Amino acid sequence: MTPLRIGLVGLGPISTGPFNAGEWGIQHMNAAINSPYLELVAVCNSTKESAQKSIASHGLPSTVKAYGSMGDIANDPNVDLVAVVVHLDKHYKLAKTLLQYNKDLLIEFPATPSVAQTSELAELAKSRGVKIIIGSQGRCDPAVSKLRELVDSKIIGDVVYSTFIGHTSLDASQGWLEAQSGALDLDSGISRFNIVFGHQIDAFISVLGSFSSIQTAFKTKEKTTRLLDARGNVVDPLYKITSPDIILVQGVLEQGAAASFQLRTNKCPADGVGSRWIISGTEGELIYTGGPGFFHMGTPGGKITLNKWTAEAEEIDFRSEEKEYINRVDAPGVNILRLYEAFAQGKKNAYASIEDSLETQRFLENVKQNAVWAP
Template sequence: MSSRINIGFIGLSSKGGWASSAHESYLKNSSIYTIKAIANSTIESSKSSAEAFGVNKYYATSEELAQDPDIDTVVVSVKVPLHKSLIMPALLQGKNAIVEWPLGRNLQEAEELTQLARSKGVKTMVGLQGRQSSVVKKMKDIISSGKLGKILSTHLYAGGILWGPTIDESKSYIADIENGANMITVLGGHSLDAMCYVLGEFESLTATTHNARKTIELRDEKGNKIRDIPLTSHDQMSVSGVLTSGAYASAHLRGGSYKGTNLLWEVEGTHGELQVRGPNGHLQLSFPTLYASFDGEDMIEIAVHDEQDTHVNVGRAYDEFAKEGGLYPTWEDAVIRHRMIEAIYRSAQTGTKQTYKTTY
């Protein structure tokens, strides 16, 4: 890749949102990347965003953006059901590609995209930025060092904020499980990816999914109730099994936000323990606190000094993507995570233990 990476960005809105807070906030100060062009859902939106973010070129469609010879990498940060259709033109033009997690609505879409990217020889990254969390990396370092001894078990308990009693109209699509952006794929995908990144994949798993709430209250931008809509995305999920390392693992994920525990992740070894606590169940975008106990001593906080902002972990992923041999989640990693999620669904539907292929 050239010393400067030129980005075509699909889904960067001048009205705010994840793309502007997590991506543009990093990219605007980057010495590595330049946003060369923007394409949104309408030409008017594209023009507005280009003017707001100081970008010279804007397009009406992803096809037009993909044909721009000045662009070598295309970023897609839009609703999950549109991921595949919007990134396909870039792949066909041989552009490198960065897409938010989930990569597709389901495993089939993720596999199709990954196969095409591999056939074109392009570089890919998926937005599983929890791997860039300082806490996650510190846990991985401690475990790899052997300080905890043999890992015996791990337990994860997380709240999803969303998929609770109410939802904003702008996010209503996540209530429908068919759209692929649900509690299991988003909260589960990010948190279980961090767990598997640190401790290894499931050798086998058993899962239960449930809808404690059958409907969710839809609210307008002022917080007023519009109506109740069906909630087909699960708001409760538990999964347990044995990891490839031989350790036992369990997780309970639930929708909503609570006054009690929203994030608790524990790892137990023969010579020590780790514990992560935080007010937000989304490990990938929050900054929890890490505690450790070694050889029976009391738990102590392991200091991790981080800038606490939405763009931090996303920016670190961009930094790694720019390096030769950088450590970042590829689309092959995304396929493995989609396989795990499909195994969770199969187990919940059949009531049987399931496995999935843990390598690409």
């Protein structure tokens, strides 16, 4: 098949760490240059000179075009999809501009800071016949894809119960980088709640559907932390933390099952299991376990066990169909590669449309508004 030609908006010249502010575009670059189904053909930064610097710094081919405006990259006939990989506050304005040129878009998750803005982009894209996909890469993780396939096949009958117990190491007790302070601010749109819980609950919803009713609880262990600059100097000794590091959601799924989702934050899980997901049905049960890390980015040691009530438990393979080149990209970029390929190959269940993401964003607002805060 002809490779999907990607224009990338937001590519920093160097990487100082996989999660540092302003550098997420490098993960998208790594995905594009390591897949035979993808081709990075253009980079757009705030200026053409900045884009040229990034292209040169990463040793990209001379065929990769450099642009300094949305109009220039959108008017490039060799760009099939424009990926907006910049700070959340810029998503809405840039995406709205690009939609005027009838270009298909990928917008990083969350799509925008508000349900209203995401809804407006969804309506505008629909009116113009343009596709917007969202970078909630957990949906295309091979374990999530296999669980979705198994649940849909009714191999365990009708789902009656599910629980997800997750772990994240984004602990702020020993200090926090100023450049990433938004992760600790519940109203920033990029808090631990939005990014970590948001990505993971989106994967959960993609397998089992959303909740029809919920009860939620939040807790923040540390109320303040030392905010540090890039050199480790304290810039604020008592930075207030408003984003929860413990999140509990329980309720009833739209299809009738009882379900819960729990996310805790500390240095490391005591048993080495970062994620445990149980899906129990009328005819059997599925259990996924994975190592420490961010579940939606692909975690090591993932395992799916199927136990039919009429047979012995068996481990389900979910990796054998993947190509060898995918192993050249590590987390956190590997599921971005899978996301792009799912779109290129028309695997609609394996990536989120903006309508799918809007449903998740509305759910997040519901969780946030209904949360009871533990002291």
